[in-house]
Amino acid sequence: MKKLINDPADVVKEALQGVAAAHADRVRVLTEPNVVVRADAPVQGKVGLVSGGGSGHEPMHGGFVGMGMLDAACPGEVFTSPTPDQMLAATKAVDGGAGVLHIVKNYTGDVLNFEMAADLASSEGVEVQAVVINDDVAVQDSLYTAGRRGVGATVLAEKICGAAAEQRRSLAEVADLCRRVNANGRSMGMALTSCTVPAAGKPTFELGASEVEIGIGIHGEPGRERRELAPVHDIVSMLATPIVEDLPYNSGDSVLAFVNSMGGTPLIELYIVYNELNKFLSGRGITITRNLIGPYITSLEMQGCSITLLKLDDELTALWDAPVNTPGLRWGV
C-alpha cells in the first residue's frame, strides 16, 4: 500500500486537522466526537442540514459544509458509518431553532446510526427529520432487502436542500424537497481498479488487467458484474441505459448530468465520459441543462466513474444555481 499518510490509524484525524487548518474561514472541526461544522453555526431560524458517512469519499461530506449547503458533516472512519454521538453533537451544533434535517445515504450502518442519533436528539428536544437517499440503480430494489444504495444524488440533494434552507424554508419543506431530489435522481457507477482501505492495507478486490466492475458502490465493494474493458462509448451506455430506463427519463426532459470520478480517474477521462453521455442523452431527446464534472463522491483512489442524472424543473434549477460557498463546491459568492 502506497499512500500519502503517516499511520493508517490516524488518517481521518490528520485529514480533519488539515481541513481545519485550511478552511477555518468556512468551517470549524470539532473532535471527540469528530464533526465538521459551518463556522457560523447555528444559523438562527434556518433549518440545519446534517449529513455524514464513512470517510474516503472526499470532498463529500465535510467539503460540502458551508453557506448554501450542509451545516455539519459527521466523518466516520474510512468507509465506516459515523457513530450516533457524532450525529448528535452535529445536530445540536447546528440547531438554529427551525429543526434539523438528516440526509442519510441508504446503508444499513448509516441508517441505524442516524436513527439512534435522531432518537437521542429528539429526547433532547431538537426536532429532527431524516431523508434516506437511495439512487443507485445497480442494486435490485426489494422490500425484503436493504434496498438501493445512496450515491451521487446525495451531493445534489445536499446542494439543493442547502439552498432551500438558506431561503428559510421550513423543515417539512426542506425534507420534502430532499425526497423530491431523491425521487428524480438515479445513479450508476463502475470501477477500473479497486481501492485500498488504509487499515486493511491491501486492495478490497482484485481486477484483471482488462477487467472492470460494473455497478459498484462507493466503498470499494464489488459491483453487480465483472466484465471485459470496453470503449467508453459502451461503458456509458451500460451505465446510462439502466438509469434512464429506471425513472424513466423521457424525451423532452431536462436533466442535471453529474459525471463523477471515483477518486483516481482524472478530469481528461471524465470529459470524454461527459461527451459520450451528452451524445447518449441527445439521442433520446433528453437535454442536459446543468452539469457537474469532477471527483465529488469518491472511493479513495479508485479509478472509475459514476453517472447521476437528476430531472430538473425550474425550481430545482434555481436552487441548484443559488450561491454556495463550501471548500468543495462554490459559486455565486
Add this chain to the structure above:
Amino acid sequence: MKKLINDPADVVKEALQGVAAAHADRVRVLTEPNVVVRADAPVQGKVGLVSGGGSGHEPMHGGFVGMGMLDAACPGEVFTSPTPDQMLAATKAVDGGAGVLHIVKNYTGDVLNFEMAADLASSEGVEVQAVVINDDVAVQDSLYTAGRRGVGATVLAEKICGAAAEQRRSLAEVADLCRRVNANGRSMGMALTSCTVPAAGKPTFELGASEVEIGIGIHGEPGRERRELAPVHDIVSMLATPIVEDLPYNSGDSVLAFVNSMGGTPLIELYIVYNELNKFLSGRGITITRNLIGPYITSLEMQGCSITLLKLDDELTALWDAPVNTPGLRWGV
C-alpha cells in the same frame, strides 16, 4: 492500460468535445487547430492571456479559461507541447487591442513553439510578450541546461495575471506581475505511481511496491531520485525543505500554499499533506494565508502530489482573491 477512453488517438479531441458541451456558457472550443477560448473573447481593451501545453494536466490549462483567468488555452496532444498554429489562432482570437501575454512553462517544446507563434503573431501586427515559468526546485538550474521546469506556479500566475488583466492593466504590467509570481513561487513534486500515456499504452516508468519518485515533473518523467516510501511527514519535509531554502522563504513570510494532486491521489491524502505542510511551515515561522488544495495541474492518473509556495504581499493577495469564473477555479462570482 485501463482508461475511460475510446481510441487513444481521439483522447484529446473527445475530451475537448466534452469541454465544449459542458461549458458553452464560459468557453468556446475551436478545432483545427484546437483552442479553448473564453466565450466573450476578445475582450476589448483587455490584455489577452494565452497559455497552453500538453494535455493530461487537466484542469490546466483549458479549465482555467474564463473571466479573471485565461482568455485562451492551447491543448497539445497528451504531454506534448501544442503547435505554433494553435498559439497563433489563440493569440488572434483574444487580442482585444491591448496585446497578448503568453504564459509559457519552461519546457523546450513549449518555449520553442511559443517562440515561433510569437514571431508569427508579431508579423501579423499583434503585440505579444511571453513570460516563462520555471519554479521547479527539483531541477538543478544552470545557464548551460534547459533550466528548471514550469509547474505549480503556472496555475497561480494564470489566476493572478488574469485578475490584473481584468483591471485593465497594461501588457507590460501584467507581464511584470507574471515574472513576479514566478520569482516568488517555488514547487516540488513526487510520485507514488507512474502514469500511462494513452498512445504509449503502458506506464512510462515502473515503481516497486514500496518505491516513490521524488522530484518529478508533470509528464510522467522520472524524478531526481527514487527512494523507499516514507511517512507523509518525511515526504513533506523532502519536498518543502528545498522549496523554502531555495527562494528562501523566511520567518515572518506569508505564503499561499498550493497542495496539488498529480491526478490519482484523492483529497483525503491531500489534506494530510496540507496538515503536515502547515506544521512544517509554522515551525519555521512562515504563515499560510491562502491555500489551494486539489488536482489542478495533473499528470494523467499518476498518484502523488506537489507542493507550491508563493510568497504573498497585499497586492498578490488581493489579485488572488479577485473574482474568477472558470470551469476549474471559481469564486467571487
Add this chain to the structure above:
Amino acid sequence: MRISYGQASDWVRAFAGAVADNKEYLTELDAAIGDADHGINMNRGMQAVLTKIDAGAQPDVGALLKTVGMTLVSTVGGAGGPLYGTLFLQMGTSAAGKAELSGEDWAAALAAGVTGVQNRGKAELGDKTMIDTLVPAVDALREALGEGAGLGDALARSAAAAETGMKATIPLVARKGRASYLGQRSANHQDPGATSSWLLIRAAAQTFAGSGAGHDAQ
C-alpha cells in the same frame, strides 16, 4: 453454576481477544461481500471496551454490559456498531442490577440482546447476517437449559448451534446489509457478522466452561 461479574468481564475480554486474533480474517470475509472493515471496526470497538472496563469496575453485571454496549455504539460505527451495541445494551437492561447471573439469567439476557438486534436491523433468519448465528445460539441454549442441561453443556450446545448457523450463511444470498447489494454474487461466502457473532458465543462457552460455570460444576 452462576456467572460472576468477573466471569462476565472475562467473557468480554475473551471476545475482544478473539476479535483481535481474527481481525484480518473478519476483514477479508467483509472484503469479499462488503467493504473490508468488519474486523477493523469490531477490533477498534473492543479495544475501546477494554480500555473502558480496565479503567474501573462497574456496579454490577448489567452495568458492565451496558457500558460495553455504549462504548461499541460510539466507537464501532457501520452496521456492526449499532447492532452489537444494541445487543450488549439490551443484555445489560435484562441483567440490570444483578451482581451475578444464573444460567437462566444469561439465556434471558442473550435472548433480549438478540431481540434487540432483530428490532434494530429487521433481519430474519436466512438473510445472511449475524442473526443466523445468534438466533440458533439462543434457541439451543434455551432448549438445553429447558432439558435440564448444566450451563456448561448448554453453552457448548449453544456454541455448536452458532457455528452451524454461521456456516449455513455460506450458500445464502444476502437480503440485508451491504452484502445484499451484490445479489447472487453474495452466495458462497461466509457472512462476516455471523462469524464475529460465533466468536462471541464461543467465547461464552469457553470462558464460562473454564471457570465455575464449567459443565462439571453443576
Add this chain to the structure above:
Amino acid sequence: MRISYGQASDWVRAFAGAVADNKEYLTELDAAIGDADHGINMNRGMQAVLTKIDAGAQPDVGALLKTVGMTLVSTVGGAGGPLYGTLFLQMGTSAAGKAELSGEDWAAALAAGVTGVQNRGKAELGDKTMIDTLVPAVDALREALGEGAGLGDALARSAAAAETGMKATIPLVARKGRASYLGQRSANHQDPGATSSWLLIRAAAQTFAGSGAGHDAQ
C-alpha cells in the same frame, strides 16, 4: 548523381517509414529519460506529411522540403516539432526553386537545416540531443564531398558518422531538453532525438544510394 524531386520525396517517405517502424522504440527511449512521446509525435507528424505530399506534387524540391517542415511544425508539437520543422524549413529555403539537387546542394541544404536547429534549440555538441547525430553527419558529408567522394560514398560516411554520434549520446548527461531535468540519471541512455535523426540520415543514404545517386553512379 543528382537528387531528383522523386528521390527527395522518396527520402521523406523512407524517413516516415523508418519512424513508423521505430515508433515504439523511439517512445521507449523517450520513456527512459523523457516523457514517452517522441515516437508517437514524430509518427503523427510524418503520417501527416505523407498525406500532404500524396495530395499533390510541390513545384520543386525546395517547396517540398518547406511543406514537410510546415506540416511537422503544425502536427508534431513538443520539442521535436519546432526542431524537425526548422530543419526541413531551412533545408527548403536552401533548396528554394531547385528542381533537383547536386551533392553539394544536398550538403548545403542539410547544413542549413542543422544550423537552423542549432539556432532554434541552442544545443551544442555533447548536450545529448539530435545535434549529436546531425552535426557529425553534416561534417562527414562535407568532408567526403570535399575529398571528391561520390554522393553515395559521402552519404554512407555521413550515415556512419551519424550512427557514431547517436551512440555517443549514451554515456552523456543531458544538458538540453527534457532529459536535462534528470541530471546524472540521464546518463546510460541513448537520446531519442539523436536516434530519430539517425533514421533520417540513414534514410538519405539508403534512398539516394539505391537510385541514380548510388555510389557507383558517379
